[in-house]
Amino acid sequence: MDFNVFTENIVDLLRKRMGRDYEVRITTVTKNNDIELTGVILMKASDNISPTIYLEGLYAEYQNGAAIERLADQIMAFYKEQMPQTDLNMDFFRDFELVKDRIFYKLVSFEKNKRLLSRLPYYRWHDLAIIFYYAMEEEKVGRASVTIHHHHLAMWGQSADSLYRAARDNMKKRMPELLVSMKELLAETAGLKLGEDAYLPLYVLTNQQKLYGAAALLYSEGMKRLADQWQSDLLILPSSVHEVLLLPDDGRNEYAFYRQMVEDVNTTQVEPEEILSYSLYRYRREKEEIEEIFT
Numbered sequence: 001m002d003f004n005v006f007t008e009n010i011v012d013l014l015r016k017r018m019g020r021d022y023e024v025r026i027t028t029v030t031k032n033n034d035i036e037l038t039g040v041i042l043m044k045a046s047d048n049i050s051p052t053i054y055l056e057g058l059y060a061e062y063q064n065g066a067a068i069e070r071l072a073d074q075i076m077a078f079y080k081e082q083m084p085q086t087d088l089n090m091d092f093f094r095d096f097e098l099v100k101d102r103i104f105y106k107l108v109s110f111e112k113n114k115r116l117l118s119r120l121p122y123y124r125w126h127d128l129a130i131i132f133y134y135a136m137e138e139e140k141v142g143r144a145s146v147t148i149h150h151h152h153l154a155m156w157g158q159s160a161d162s163l164y165r166a167a168r169d170n171m172k173k174r175m176p177e178l179l180v181s182m183k184e185l186l187a188e189t190a191g192l193k194l195g196e197d198a199y200l201p202l203y204v205l206t207n208q209q210k211l212y213g214a215a216a217l218l219y220s221e222g223m224k225r226l227a228d229q230w231q232s233d234l235l236i237l238p239s240s241v242h243e244v245l246l247l248p249d250d251g252r253n254e255y256a257f258y259r260q261m262v263e264d265v266n267t268t269q270v271e272p273e274e275i276l277s278y279s280l281y282r283y284r285r286e287k288e289e290i291e292e293i294f295t
Helices: 003-018 056-063 068-082 096-102 111-117 150-156 160-174 182-189 213-218 222-230 255-268
Strands: 022-031 035-044 052-054 103-109 123-125 128-135 145-147 177-181 203-207 234-240 243-248 280-284 289-293
Touching: 003 022, 003 035, 003 056, 003 068, 022 052, 035 068, 052 056, 052 068, 056 068, 096 103, 096 128, 096 160, 103 111, 103 160, 103 213, 111 128, 128 160, 160 213, 177 182, 177 213, 177 222, 203 213, 203 222, 213 234, 213 243, 222 234, 222 243, 234 255, 255 280
Parallel strands: none
Antiparallel strands: 022 035, 035 052, 103 128, 123 128, 128 145, 177 203, 203 243, 234 243, 234 280, 280 289
16 A cells, blocks of 8 residues: 555554544654655643654555554554653743743754745854754653744744854753764774774764754864864764764865765765755864865
């Protein structure tokens, strides 16, 4: 069966199993890079929040032989696991003073998000855009967040500049940068230990939460220290919205090779909604500035 029929059958199964106390509905969510996903929401009449469970991954499992009944069981189990135990009162969200300490920013592609950006306050940064979001407290609803729209600014009586100032301060305090060598990262994540004399001039820049960590480019102090250590400018390769790679710009101008590397990683290793850019950037050591490489 095709995806639409699969969706209808999943909804029918869930309605039968959840009973009359629950509403089961389908929603379309536009994610980063204008990627549209289909989600199912299970909700009691008394609920004011519920997780959205996306169906594309489950459909892939179905195509690989999983029974649709088992997939419906997975949805119900995920709902019970992720559903907050208490109602979430969002009245506080109307008061900027109560939300400003949890407003952050992230970097996204400008070209791939033009439709979304028409509804958001943002700042252009090279071929990217700085957008803002409110991060829920994790003990309540995990890593849920609310993207800040123009209507939120109108409700708060705030400007984009005040939003940026709040986010900038919060990023440094609550999402400090994390700059780690690839050698250390391989040892930590893959258990691959290189010899003491192994030289791998490659670093990963993200934040301590490793969430939308590419935005650390906007406030990193570690890049200057690394450039001073290497006595060179830094070449910046976008890995995803969550991190970037740094290596010394040795002046050989092998930019075509690195562009191809970025394209290959984006095509084969990164989810479409997590792609940041196909461009290359350079941190200028003397100016302490980041520029886009066009050659």
